[in-house]
Amino acid sequence: MREVAIVGAGMTRFGKYMDRSLKDLAREAVDAALESARIDKSTPQVAIVGNAAAGLAVGQECVRAQVVLREMGIEGIPMINTENACASSSTALQLAWLYVASGMYDVALAVGMEKTYLADKAKQFAMFTAGIDVELAQKMITHMKAAAEKAAGVATGQAGEPGKSRSVFMDIYAAGARAHMARYGTTKEQFVKVAVKNHYNGSLNPHAQYRERYSAEEIVASPLVAEPLHRLMCAPIGDGAAAAVLVAAHRVAQYTTKPVWICGSAIASGTDSRTPGITERAAKTAYEMAGIGPEDINVAEVHDATSPAEIILYEELGLCAPGEGGRLIDEGATEIGGRIPVNTSGGLLAKGHPVGATGIAQLYELFLQLRGEAGDRQVQGAKVGLTENGGGMVRGEAAAASVHILSI
Amino acid sequence: MREVAIVGAGMTRFGKYMDRSLKDLAREAVDAALESARIDKSTPQVAIVGNAAAGLAVGQECVRAQVVLREMGIEGIPMINTENACASSSTALQLAWLYVASGMYDVALAVGMEKTYLADKAKQFAMFTAGIDVELAQKMITHMKAAAEKAAGVATGQAGEPGKSRSVFMDIYAAGARAHMARYGTTKEQFVKVAVKNHYNGSLNPHAQYRERYSAEEIVASPLVAEPLHRLMCAPIGDGAAAAVLVAAHRVAQYTTKPVWICGSAIASGTDSRTPGITERAAKTAYEMAGIGPEDINVAEVHDATSPAEIILYEELGLCAPGEGGRLIDEGATEIGGRIPVNTSGGLLAKGHPVGATGIAQLYELFLQLRGEAGDRQVQGAKVGLTENGGGMVRGEAAAASVHILSI
Numbered sequence: 125m126r127e128v129a130i131v132g133a134g135m136t137r138f139g140k141y142m143d144r145s146l147k148d149l150a151r152e153a154v155d156a157a158l159e160s161a162r163i164d165k166s167t168p169q170v171a172i173v174g175n176a177a178a179g180l181a182v183g184q185e186c187v188r189a190q191v192v193l194r195e196m197g198i199e200g201i202p203m204i205n206t207e208n209a210c211a212s213s214s215t216a217l218q219l220a221w222l223y224v225a226s227g228m229y230d231v232a233l234a235v236g237m238e239k240t241y242l243a244d245k246a247k248q249f250a251m252f253t254a255g256i257d258v259e260l261a262q263k264m265i266t267h268m269k270a271a272a273e274k275a276a277g278v279a280t281g282q283a284g285e286p287g288k289s290r291s292v293f294m295d296i297y298a299a300g301a302r303a304h305m306a307r308y309g310t311t312k313e314q315f316v317k318v319a320v321k322n323h324y325n326g327s328l329n330p331h332a333q334y335r336e337r338y339s340a341e342e343i344v345a346s347p348l349v350a351e352p353l354h355r356l357m358c359a360p361i362g363d364g365a366a367a368a369v370l371v372a373a374h375r376v377a378q379y380t381t382k383p384v385w386i387c388g389s390a391i392a393s394g395t396d397s398r399t400p401g402i403t404e405r406a407a408k409t410a411y412e413m414a415g416i417g418p419e420d421i422n423v424a425e426v427h428d429a430t431s432p433a434e435i436i437l438y439e440e441l442g443l444c445a446p447g448e449g450g451r452l453i454d455e456g457a458t459e460i461g462g463r464i465p466v467n468t469s470g471g472l473l474a475k476g477h478p479v480g481a482t483g484i485a486q487l488y489e490l491f492l493q494l495r496g497e498a499g500d501r502q503v504q505g506a507k508v509g510l511t512e513n514g515g516g517m518v519r520g521e522a523a524a525a526s527v528h529i530l531s532i
Numbered sequence: 533m534r535e536v537a538i539v540g541a542g543m544t545r546f547g548k549y550m551d552r553s554l555k556d557l558a559r560e561a562v563d564a565a566l567e568s569a570r571i572d573k574s575t576p577q578v579a580i581v582g583n584a585a586a587g588l589a590v591g592q593e594c595v596r597a598q599v600v601l602r603e604m605g606i607e608g609i610p611m612i613n614t615e616n617a618c619a620s621s622s623t624a625l626q627l628a629w630l631y632v633a634s635g636m637y638d639v640a641l642a643v644g645m646e647k648t649y650l651a652d653k654a655k656q657f658a659m660f661t662a663g664i665d666v667e668l669a670q671k672m673i674t675h676m677k678a679a680a681e682k683a684a685g686v687a688t689g690q691a692g693e694p695g696k697s698r699s700v701f702m703d704i705y706a707a708g709a710r711a712h713m714a715r716y717g718t719t720k721e722q723f724v725k726v727a728v729k730n731h732y733n734g735s736l737n738p739h740a741q742y743r744e745r746y747s748a749e750e751i752v753a754s755p756l757v758a759e760p761l762h763r764l765m766c767a768p769i770g771d772g773a774a775a776a777v778l779v780a781a782h783r784v785a786q787y788t789t790k791p792v793w794i795c796g797s798a799i800a801s802g803t804d805s806r807t808p809g810i811t812e813r814a815a816k817t818a819y820e821m822a823g824i825g826p827e828d829i830n831v832a833e834v835h836d837a838t839s840p841a842e843i844i845l846y847e848e849l850g851l852c853a854p855g856e857g858g859r860l861i862d863e864g865a866t867e868i869g870g871r872i873p874v875n876t877s878g879g880l881l882a883k884g885h886p887v888g889a890t891g892i893a894q895l896y897e898l899f900l901q902l903r904g905e906a907g908d909r910q911v912q913g914a915k916v917g918l919t920e921n922g923g924g925m926v927r928g929e930a931a932a933a934s935v936h937i938l939s940i
Contacts, residue, residue, distance in 0.1 A: 125636070179585070185587055186616075187663060189801075191665045194927055200800070201801065205614060215612060219612070226533055258591045393607075393608070394602055395607055515595070521607075523598040
């Protein structure tokens with residue numbers, strides 16, 4: 125396979141944009157990526173667009189790529205629509221990489237986009253179950269309603285308006301966090317520290333949805349979602365888009381002196397009785413492709429849908445040994461300035477999580493970091509980065525996980 | 533890029549299956565494809581699933597591949613969801629081909645599936661506009677309603693229950709047919725002949741949704757949809773699934789002595805001011821990849837959403853000169869036994885058109901034809917085949933077109 129570099133990337137600030145369409149958000153991200161790559165709209169030879177739920181959100185069931193790209197004057201090239209729930213745009217990224225690495229095209233455009241803030245609150249609530257098996261979802265919702273009635277007044281909102289709606293995923297994340305506490309002695313304080321770190325990092329990122337800094341006390345004072353999760357330890361919903369331009373090695377010099385190379389690209393799904401968990405499987409593939417190990421990673425963006433998830437991901441990605449995730453945050457190793465800074469962008473917690481835009485937004489952060497363009501949150505000397513993006517759940521197993529390894 | 537062969541393929545009979553789920557349909561097609569390839573569920577290393585509208589149809593907005601494949605015991609492998617309206621599964625086919633051709637995986641499973649018969653008739657009607665820009669769709673629907681009121685009693689149903697609902701695409705197809713008549717002198721009789729041929733072919737195909745034979749008189753006696761289209765000249769809606777197993781050249785001998793090779797794979801979208809129409813562009817790419825021309829094609833499956841579309845496609849694919857499509861059908865060249873048989877399966881008209889299943893179902897027909905396994909509808913000595921699959925419409929331009937070239 126050919127070597128592939130990212131030569132341009134861009135994103136919207138994530139946020140609540142009730143008056144902006146998907147077309148409008150995608151246009152801003154794509155324009156920024158093209159400008160960053162110093163190319164015009166006619167240069168990409170193929171476009172891959174990741175989006176999770178525009179059918180549900182805005183009624184655009186099909187040909188989302190064509191609808192948004194044609195609107196901005198990108199025409200005539202092959203367009204591929206892809207989806208993998210919250211991992212939709214890292215899936216788009218792998219396909220873009222594959223089109224270029226295989227030799228089929230020299231220049232590919234990868235886009236991720238999502239609208240999750242909706243005027244229709246019933247639809248917005250339905251978004252929370254989009255990433256799971258709908259047959260099972262109906263059963264879960266029935267169960268949740270019964271439980272909520274039983275504990276009336278206790279359950280509060282997350283990923284939505286307080287007390288009104290919340291993601292079914294939050295209960296699953298909370299259970300995972302409690303299991304980690306029971307097994308390894310990880311503490312709620314450690315989970316809170318991750319949230320403090322990521323909100324601090326978000327305060328340094330002009331593209332972050334939330335830019336407030338919070339103390340540990342403020343985080344535990346935010347509404348309880350499900351023990352040990354408080355609201356400020358959970359990713360918000362949001363709208364946004366991100367885009368990247370991928371180019372074959374022999375054409376890189378035309379566009380930039382600062383390429384960021386894709387050294388590993390992996391997607392995994394579900395469980396496999398023969399191998400470890402989904403994230404470990406994706407990471408193993410990506411590390412092997414890149415010919416490196418976790419000890420070589422200088423900076424990482426991971427799928428902190430909740431702050432405990434980030435600690436568990438430290439371990440699954442091999443950034444520390446199993447059970448040592450709590451210690452890693454205690455030591456400050458994953459802060460900017462630490463040994464292996466994680467979620468310098470603010471992560472999903474503070475930068476935001478517009479589902480289908482998240483994967484390429486993670487890439488955008490590393491594009492800046494590896495080029496030394498991350499401003500106040502720059503990781504000094506970063507040469508190798510890793511992104512991890514997860515999505516969906518089917519029969520209690522993560523539906524998709526994607527790991528990419530990038531280097532200069 | 534590496535050589536890639538199809539070593540197994542399968543499909544459900546297309547039809548109206550009010551009591552069968554997507555999971556159930558996909559399972560039948562995948563089981564058939566795996567059995568055809570003589571492999572078990574653990575052999576594929578990656579799966580790509582094409583589906584246009586399960587979010588709208590059955591509320592499965594995300595991770596459709598994981599939901600249907602996990603249910604049947606396929607687990608742990610990367611799963612990619614893709615969509616390109618009616619060309620969704622030919623897009624899945626290209627991605628499966630790319631994963632294998634690039635060297636990333638040796639064995640890929642490609643699946644197409646769709647449910648379009650729905651108990652909820654409002655949803656079923658909404659399916660007809662799923663493949664276009666929803667903002668524009670709203671305007672079109674308003675316009676259509678006004679026109680229908682004006683011509684009350686004349687407009688009748690197609691792609692749905694008579695007189696109740698119809699696809700907005702049918703007006704566009706009718707206009708295209710009238711333009712071809714005006715420009716080249718093509719006649720309604722010629723369009724009718726295509727329908728006679730395809731319904732005849734469908735009568736020979738056990739997987740076809742409709743297996744009735746019709747005379748030209750019977751076809752023009754069927755309800756008028758929009759001049760010159762009568763109901764039996766338009767594809768019905770339907771439910772179904774199709775699947776194929778793709779393998780790298782060095783592993784083919786493990787599975788079969790009768791591989792069908794993918795020699796060309798192309799996707800195009802929209803218009804491009806620098807090049808001809810979308811189908812011509814996709815065909816040109818596919819022919820160049822295969823190193824052949826249209827004169828080398830022995831059998832073809834094309835996207836006859838209406839019978840005039842088939843005549844226009846003869847020309848766009850280079851099977852005859854521009855304006856000569858009518859003569860080609862008059863000469864019987866595209867009948868079984870003719871020079872270049874087209875839609876031996878019955879095509880979309882008779883085999884049916886469960887949107888996201890159609891692309892791989894076209895492939896399935898050629899898999900049989902090129903292996904000499906097509907029974908009563910076998911094209912003698914067929915060695916090279918072509919599939920053409922179109923999808924969606926954005927700003928009056930086809931959103932996607934895919935051409936694959938296959939050979940033994």
